[in-house]
Amino acid sequence: MATRAGAPSELAPAGAVPAVPEVAGVRVPARSARGELRAIKVVWKRELIRFSHDRLRILTALMQPFLFLFVLGTGLSRIASAGTHGVSLRTFVYPGVLCMAVMFTAMFSAASLVWDREFGFLREMMVAPVRRSSLVLGKCLGGATVAGFQGVIVLVLAGLVGIPYAIPLLLEICVLMVMLAFTITAFGVMVAARVTQIQSFMALMQMAIMPMFFLSGALFPVIGLPLWLSILNRLDPLTYAVDPMRRAIFNHLHVSAVARHDLVPGVTWFGWHVPGALEAAVVGLLGSVMLGVAIFQFSKTD
Amino acid sequence: MSQQTTTTGDAQVAPAAAGVSGAVSVSGLTKRYGEVEAVRGVDFAVEVGETFGFLGPNGAGKSTTISMLCTLVSPTAGSALVAGHDIVGERDEVRRNIGLVFQDTTLDGYLTAEQNLRLHAELYGVPKQLVRGRMQQVMEMVGLWERRDSLVNHFSGGMKRRLEIARGLLHSPRVLFLDEPTVGLDPQTRSSIWSYIRQLKTQEQITIFLTTHYMDEAEYCDRIAIMDQGQIIVLDTPEALKAQVGKDRVQIEAEDPPAVIAALKQRFDLDAVIAEGKVTFGVTNGEHFLPRLFAELGHPIRGVSVARPSLDDVFLSYTGTTIRDAESSENNDRMRNLARMMSR
Numbered sequence: 001m002a003t004r005a006g007a008p009s010e011l012a013p014a015g016a017v018p019a020v021p022e023v024a025g026v027r028v029p030a031r032s033a034r035g036e037l038r039a040i041k042v043v044w045k046r047e048l049i050r051f052s053h054d055r056l057r058i059l060t061a062l063m064q065p066f067l068f069l070f071v072l073g074t075g076l077s078r079i080a081s082a083g084t085h086g087v088s089l090r091t092f093v094y095p096g097v098l099c100m101a102v103m104f105t106a107m108f109s110a111a112s113l114v115w116d117r118e119f120g121f122l123r124e125m126m127v128a129p130v131r132r133s134s135l136v137l138g139k140c141l142g143g144a145t146v147a148g149f150q151g152v153i154v155l156v157l158a159g160l161v162g163i164p165y166a167i168p169l170l171l172e173i174c175v176l177m178v179m180l181a182f183t184i185t186a187f188g189v190m191v192a193a194r195v196t197q198i199q200s201f202m203a204l205m206q207m208a209i210m211p212m213f214f215l216s217g218a219l220f221p222v223i224g225l226p227l228w229l230s231i232l233n234r235l236d237p238l239t240y241a242v243d244p245m246r247r248a249i250f251n252h253l254h255v256s257a258v259a260r261h262d263l264v265p266g267v268t269w270f271g272w273h274v275p276g277a278l279e280a281a282v283v284g285l286l287g288s289v290m291l292g293v294a295i296f297q298f299s300k301t302d
Numbered sequence: 303m304s305q306q307t308t309t310t311g312d313a314q315v316a317p318a319a320a321g322v323s324g325a326v327s328v329s330g331l332t333k334r335y336g337e338v339e340a341v342r343g344v345d346f347a348v349e350v351g352e353t354f355g356f357l358g359p360n361g362a363g364k365s366t367t368i369s370m371l372c373t374l375v376s377p378t379a380g381s382a383l384v385a386g387h388d389i390v391g392e393r394d395e396v397r398r399n400i401g402l403v404f405q406d407t408t409l410d411g412y413l414t415a416e417q418n419l420r421l422h423a424e425l426y427g428v429p430k431q432l433v434r435g436r437m438q439q440v441m442e443m444v445g446l447w448e449r450r451d452s453l454v455n456h457f458s459g460g461m462k463r464r465l466e467i468a469r470g471l472l473h474s475p476r477v478l479f480l481d482e483p484t485v486g487l488d489p490q491t492r493s494s495i496w497s498y499i500r501q502l503k504t505q506e507q508i509t510i511f512l513t514t515h516y517m518d519e520a521e522y523c524d525r526i527a528i529m530d531q532g533q534i535i536v537l538d539t540p541e542a543l544k545a546q547v548g549k550d551r552v553q554i555e556a557e558d559p560p561a562v563i564a565a566l567k568q569r570f571d572l573d574a575v576i577a578e579g580k581v582t583f584g585v586t587n588g589e590h591f592l593p594r595l596f597a598e599l600g601h602p603i604r605g606v607s608v609a610r611p612s613l614d615d616v617f618l619s620y621t622g623t624t625i626r627d628a629e630s631s632e633n634n635d636r637m638r639n640l641a642r643m644m645s646r
Contacts (some may be wrong), residue, residue: 118412
C-alpha cells in the first residue's frame with residue numbers, strides 16, 4: 001500500500017501563546033562524568049531506600065544464619081567435638097554462614113532488577129541520558145551495600161559464637177564481605193539481563209547458590225577431601241571468600257597448632273598455599289568480569 | 303544545545319530535507335524482528351508545538367515507532383530526527399530533549415510520588431536549585447502535589463498515569479511522547495487525563511506525540527497518522543480526514559449477510575463489508591437512503607443504524623476493516639506480543 005502521508009498542514013498551531021511559566025524551564029545538562037556519577041548514586045540510593053523500607057526482608061534474611069549457627073551448629077557439635085579440638089562447631093561454620101547471609105541478600109537485590117524489568121522502572125532508567133554502565137554499576141554497588149549491611153547485622157552475633165570483636169578482624173571481614181556481595185550482585189545482574197521472569201531467576205539463583213555454599217567449605221575443612229570434591233571446591237568462587245575470612249577469625253582465637261592445621265588448612269593450588277590477598281583478588285576479579293559482562297548485555301539494544 | 307528552527311504554516315518540508323526539521327522528522331523508518339516487519343518504512347514530520355497522534359489498532363507498529371524515536375530500539379533501516387537530533391547517532395541529545403510516558407506503568411511503587419520524581423530529576427541532572435520548584439509545578443499541574451508523600455502503590459491507575467505525565471515533564475522536554483496515555487483507564491479518568499494534557503499545552507511550549515487506539519481521543523490531535531500493519535495509511539487533520547470520507551455509515555443486521563451484500567451491490571451499486579458482525583457501508587445522506595433500502599432490498603433486515611462520519615469510518619474506508627475488528631484479529635495479537643517481547 002502506498003503511503004499517503006500528507007505534508008504538514010497549515011493547521012499546525014505553532015504554540016498557542018504559552019503562559020509564562022513560574023519556574024524557569026529546566027535545561028538538561030550535557031553528559032558528563034559528574035552526570036554519570038550522579039546516575040550511579042541515584043541507582044545506589046534507590047537500592048538503599050527500598051531495602052530500608054523492607055524490614056521483613058531484613059528479618060527473614062536472618063533466619064537462615066540463625067538456623068545454621070544455633071540449630072545445626074549446636075545439634076552437630078556433640079558428634080563433631082572429637083574432630084574440632086575444642087573449637088566450637090558454631091565458631092567454625094560462622095564465616096560460611098555469614099557469607100551465605102550476604103549472598104542471599106545480594107541475590108535478592110539483583111532479583112529486583114527482574115521486577116524492574118517486569119514492572120517497567122528499568123525502562124524509565126534506560127531512556128535517561130546516562131550510560132547503561134552507570135546504571136549497572138550503581139545497581140551492583142547498591143546490592144553490595146545492602147548485602148554488606150545485612151552482613152554487619154550477622155557480624156553483631158559474632159560474640160555469641162566466641163569470636164572476639166577486634167577492630168582489625170571486623171574490618172577484614174567487612175572488606176571480604178562487601179567484595180563477595182559485589183560479586184554475587186554482579187553475577188545476579190548478569191543473569192537478570194537474560195532472564196525475564198522472576199520465578200526462573202529465583203530458580204536459577206538457588207541452583208547456583210546452594211551448590212556454591214555446600215562446595216565452598218563453609219561447613220567443612222578443605223583438607224583431605226576426595227579428589228572430585230577438592231576439584232569442585234577449588235573451582236567454587238565462594239571458597240575464596242570463606243577461607244580468608246576463617247583464617248582471619250582463627251588468627252584471633254587461642255587454639256592449638258593441631259586444631260589450626262586441621263580446621264583452617266588454607267586453600268592450596270597443586271600443593272601451593274594460596275595467600276589470603278590472592279584469594280580476595282580472585283573474588284574481586286570475578287566480580288569485575290561479571291560486571292563487564294552485565295554492562296555489555298545491558299548496553300545492547302534491539 | 304541546538305536551537306530549534308521553527309518551520310510553520312506553508313512549510314512543505316520533505317522529512318529528510320537538509321537538516322531542517324520540526325520537532326520530529328522521520329524518513330523510511332523500518333523495524334524488523336526476524337521475519338516480522340513491525341514498522342515498514344514510515345515517513346512523516348511533526349511541527350513544533352503540534353499535538354500529533356498515531357492512531358491504529360494494537361500491533362500496528364505504533365509503540366515500536368515510539369520506541370525507535372525514543373532511542374530504546376534501533377531501527378533496521380531509515381532515519382529520524384527528534385528535536386533536531388539523530389536517533390541513532392545522537393542518542394543522548396535526543397534523550398535529553400524528550401519526555402516519555404510508557405504504555406505500562408514505570409513508577410517504583412515502593413517509593414513515594416516525590417521520591418520517584420526526585421530520582422528522575424537526578425537521573426536527568428536537573429539543577430538542584432530548580433528541582434523543588436519544578437516538581438511542585440508539574441505535580442500541581444496534574445493535581446497530585448498534596449499527595450506527594452504517598453507511596454505510589456497506594457495510587458489508583460489514573461493517579462499513576464498523571465504522576466507519570468508529571469515525571470515526563472519534569473526536565474522540560476521539547477517533545478513529550480505519550481504511548482497510549484489512557485489505555486486501561488475508565489472513561490471518566492480518561493477524560494480527566496485529556497483535560498490535563500490540553501491544559502499542559504497552554505502552560506508549556508511543547509510538542510506532543512501520542513499513540514492511541516481510541517478514535518475519540520484522536521480528535522484531540524492537531525493531526526493524526528492512521529497506522530495499520532506497520533505502515534502509515536493516511537495523515538491529515540481529523541477534520542480533513544472526516545471530510546474526505548463524507549459519507550454516513552450504515553450498518554445492517556441481516557439474516558443472510560452475504561445475500562444482502564450481493565443485493566446492495568446489484569441494486570444500489572454499493573460496496574459493503576462485514577464489520578463488527580454487521581453489514582457495513584458508506585452512503586451519502588444516510589437518512590434519505592433508508593426508505594429506498596427498505597423498499598428495494600428484498601432481504602429481511604433485523605436492525606439498521608446510521609452514523610455521521612467519524613474517524614472509525616476513515617479507518618474503515620482506508621483499511622476495509624473497523625479498528626475494533628482489526629484489534630481482535632489474531633495476527634495482530636501475535637505481532638503485538640512479539641513486539642512487546644522484543645522490546646523488553
